[in-house]
Amino acid sequence: MRWGLTVPLTGVPLRDHRQLISDLALLGYTDLWSAEVAGADAFTPLVLASEWDSSLRLGTAVVPVHTRGPAALAMSAAALADLAPGRFVLGIGASSETIVTGWNGIAYDPPLARTRDVLRFLRAAFAGERVDGKFDSFTIQRFRLEKAPDVPPSIMLAALRPQMLRLAAREADGAITNWLSADDVRKIRAELGPDKELAARIFVCATEDTEMARNIGRYLIATYLTVPGYAAFHDWLGRAEVMKPMREAWSRGDRNAAMSAIPDSLVDALIVHGTPDACRTQINRYVENGLDTPIIATLPTGTNLLETARSLAPA
Template sequence: MGRWGITLPLTGVPVLHHKDLVAELSDLGYTDIWSAETAGSDAFTPLALAAQWSDKVRLGTAIVPVYTRGPALLAMSAATAAEVSGGRFVLGIGSSSPAIVNRWNAADFTEPFKRTRDTLRFLKAALAGEKVTEEYDTFAVKGFRLERAPEQRVPIMLAALRPNMLRLAAKEADGAITNWLGVNDVPKVRAELGTAELAARIFVCPTEDVDSARALGRLLISTYLTVPAYAAFHDWLGRGEALAPMHEAWAAGDRKAANKLVPDEVVDDLVVHGSVAQCRERVAQYRANGVDTPIIALLPTGADQFELVRALAPGA
């Protein structure tokens, strides 16, 4: 049936409360658990726990910023995750955003493409057990070697939104992870990535209350798509004109107006909503259009989130 992923932890649910759900996931048809890292849980701890609760699902970070940990620490974290999961771990890395990197973690957000490329090259060497002494364009490492390199090769995937990063993912990594993507956008992304694995986080809001779903979608879109990298991504995808009024209001400091100016058709493209059955069918369309690993990001509706995860399983 192909891959079918879920983003954990669920919104507002403590990490340790996921144990029983994680144990069920593979029987429900889920193949993957992917974490995220913004201002809630870190990316690695939930996956280390999930590795003990399920011995079948693949575990991935989507994504870990390349600025907020030193290169050696990132390699150590990845090696540990690979060890505790028995080789089921995929390391997803990316540049993240100026807010997370600079404003929240006091790091310089400079040359994101080069920093991601350099981190990828370092990690490939370090996780292979090599001793690394290298002057990269954006940092230098002298004499680092993992004390215990992973027994199996750790796949590395890149957060990629536009052609340069997608091509880097295709050439030097094991695939790409993308975000805020419409079903009909997939072929354009796939054309740049080629045959490498494409994972996509898909925001799913299982409710037939269209107004509520769109209201939540507009809030998220006006927050995320005003980040420069996402703005450029949607310019490339062809939504520049539709989103121009939102960007103008946001730049003027009018957040409420920016929210209201997100067109319904953009929300409907980027946020899956409707009945559970309709949502499940729409996620499957992403896979049919070229996404290898759809990763559901469940948006809160007030319903029991655990039951929604079960209902959104591919075999439900």
Template structure:
């Protein structure tokens, strides 16, 4: 059974010291890489730097950091710092995030996300190479900045993407793509759009790493896992970005119910939109063998690296999932 490369998702509860314990342990268990999300938890660059100090071989990636909440110069400076702490191991993941996070949390307009991501990647890549550039784009402008201590080697930049326009940008300006929350059957179509962007830039999409974060729980209680998934992910699918994504890959009715219920404050309607069929197509939960089979299904569809994000808050459930799926 081909499971591709397996990776661990951070942060994990309850705190940063626990994250570092899991980072150290995951490397011992054979996980190939560690990927850090940016939502409402630990600062991803700081955590990545700390993870670098407790690991020796695992790659350390961000999956992903929103381009709206830092300037390209601060992204480049932070990335250069982590790269010096983990030479050849750091991967910068950038994406647009969502209206809820960018506008509600950070008070920044969620404007022209496809263009903003493209221009951020272009600027940050040049800065990490030590260039002093003048850039006048549609969404970003910079001149005169130069990174004082650029990393010795190149820093791969991966793009978080969902629908065709951003998937094509990932292929065009990225070195890899980060995806999540979709059924395996949708991936071949998604990767065709990555290939369109890659061809536009004269690159071979077949060499792209496809990184996918999955909500995973090794459990005998599938109904309980579904409820945990609903509790944690319904809010995602109420946002325009993920709601449109769900409709795009074939769950139009569910997406409409979720959006309408969220808009009107009808929690029961929103919950009805999170049908078992919908939840089961996105989450990975069940026995150890069932989880392995589902991961293999996504790998067969084109995933290169699977990020295991335990669908639990209970320490024992987290441990059982991470250790159960460990490559060693």
């Protein structure tokens, strides 16, 4: 059984993660996964972790396929694969138009085609091949990695809906998802099939203050699940009606009304909260329903997140 943690922890400087990361394997963690939104980039925390620990599997969840050129992405990934041979997983995904265009000023190519093309480019580059030719979303002229990794990293795709999940099943080593309930895992596993790894970032609010946890959850749900990609994901999961009042209030610009329109049952389905023991029990429900790799993302509650991460260890 795998048990992962998202780094860096919110509000904790990277330099202060060293002791925690050194302790994670002894605590029972198997994986360390980074993210890339508006904080640290996805690679730097894992580069540090590769020097602070020699056993954890390291993964990006995920690196956007639009915000780096294919060659730059291959070089960064190859460097980390060289630092942690055999234990690096490159998770890539389409991200969102807000991040790609709004924040980076880059055109948001059709996400399925771009993700597929980057995946195929990376496979060839990691194999040491010279990549030279036209893909549907870009053209590469005579690129070859100076040193292909001795152990090519596994490549997993961020996937929320059937087309991307099926692409992951056909051509990648697995799929990474998030913002789902334990019961949703069955539907996603059915699309991915039984043979590929399924990982999911699970938001965990380790507190017995239920009202606080639900308020944090409402804010995050209103912020994230009104983004078109996530909205379509939850429509597919069957939540269009329960989310309709939130979406209508959000589209009017009434953020408070949007959060108020989110029922407790939705928060409780998508945000794990309670004592550390209760949180572990809820995370294990995801695993029982077909998840291979839970990736805990600790949510700040005013407590020390370094200690929270320790308290959520599988042991």
